Each structure stands twice: as structure tokens, then as C-alpha cells.
Ligand code: SF4
Ligand code: SF4
């Protein structure tokens with residue numbers, strides 16, 4: 339059972355105030371980040387993970403803590419950030435990317451294809467074949483994300499010309515995940 343620290347209480351209160359019980363609006367930490375309260379306690383803001391990330395998707399965020407931003411590239415789950423972290427703020431009890439990284443892609447209404455304009459950029463970028471386009475009457479094609487295949491790598495975010503892909507935590511997280519994140 340995780341011990342509640344003043345920091346963790348504060349984080350949960352901030353989530354409640356935002357109506358953000360799932361933590362979707364918490365900062366997106368590097369893969370293998372511990373649950374947010376522990377991460378905040380353990381991370382020394384040393385920037386080692388940021389320097390280690392070859393695709394350059396880690397940045398200094400609020401308070402100097404590292405955050406993921408998929409501006410030009412996705413995460414390839416190489417583990418270099420994990421190896422660089424000496425404080426345990428990033429930890430890999432189970433190294434599978436699907437466990438290390440709870441986020442999954444979701445297509446937003448501003449998607450060009452949903453609005454009848456031909457675009458397949460996200461589907462073309464997806465290595466796991468997690469985005470399929472379903473043809474609708476009138477020739478419109480609706481993109482759908484298969485959350486079983488999606489590993490949340492963020493490549494589709496980086497290539498979308500409309501910023502129409504977001505990453506969210508799916509409903510299938512376990513109660514323990516819910517408690518801790
Ligand atoms: S796993 Fe690799 S690509 Fe992903 S954030 Fe860490 S260092 Fe960067
Ligand atoms: S390497 Fe670890 S301690 Fe340093 S900024 Fe990254 S997560 Fe925090």
C-alpha cells in the first residue's frame with residue numbers, strides 16, 4: 339500500500355478540483371515513471387533522462403520535472419531514459435512498454451478525415467497497425483484506434499497536421515493503477 343505524502347494528497351486534491359479523477363490531465367511523465375506522488379518525491383530534476391533521450395521527446399516541464407512532448411517524434415521505448423535515471427523516479431519492475439506507458443491514442447473531432455478531407459497520416463505512421471479507417475456513406479473515412487494494439491508511442495501525434503490525436507488513459511487500468519496514478 340502506497341504511503342500518502344503531503345505531496346500526493348495535494349496532487350489528488352488538485353485532480354479532484356479539476357474533475358480529473360483518471361489523471362488524464364496530469365503531466366505526461368517519461369515511460370517507466372513511478373505513480374505521480376512517488377515520482378514527485380524521487381525525481382531530483384537532474385535532466386539526465388532528458389539528455390539521454392535520442393528522439394528528443396523529453397522536456398523540462400512545470401517545476402523542472404521532465405515531461406513528454408510529441409512535437410516531432412514518438413517514443414521508441416528504447417529505455418535510455420530509464421537507464422539514465424539514478425534516483426528510482428523511473429523504475430522498471432515489468433519492462434513491457436504496455437505496462438511502462440499507460441497512454442493510448444484517441445482521435446479528436448478536428449481530424450481531417452472525420453471532416454471529409456482525405457488524410458491517412460496517423461495510420462501511415464503507426465508501426466503497430468492500430469489505426470484503421472472505416473468508410474462511411476459519402477466517402478468519408480472514420481479513423482478508429484485499436485487500443486489493444488496501440489502502445490501509445492505518439493508517432494501519430496507527431497505527424498497529424500491538425501493536432502487531432504491526443505493520448506488518454508484507457509478505462510481498462512486496474513484499480514491499483516487508478517489508486518496510484
Ligand atoms: S524510452 Fe527512449 S525514446 Fe522513449 S522517452 Fe525514454 S529515452 Fe526517449
Ligand atoms: S533522470 Fe530521473 S531524477 Fe533525473 S530528471 Fe529524469 S526522472 Fe528525474
Ligand code: SF4
Nearest residue numbers: 464488489491492494
Ligand atoms: S500512439 Fe503509436 S501505436 Fe498508438 S495509434 Fe498512434 S502511432 Fe499507433
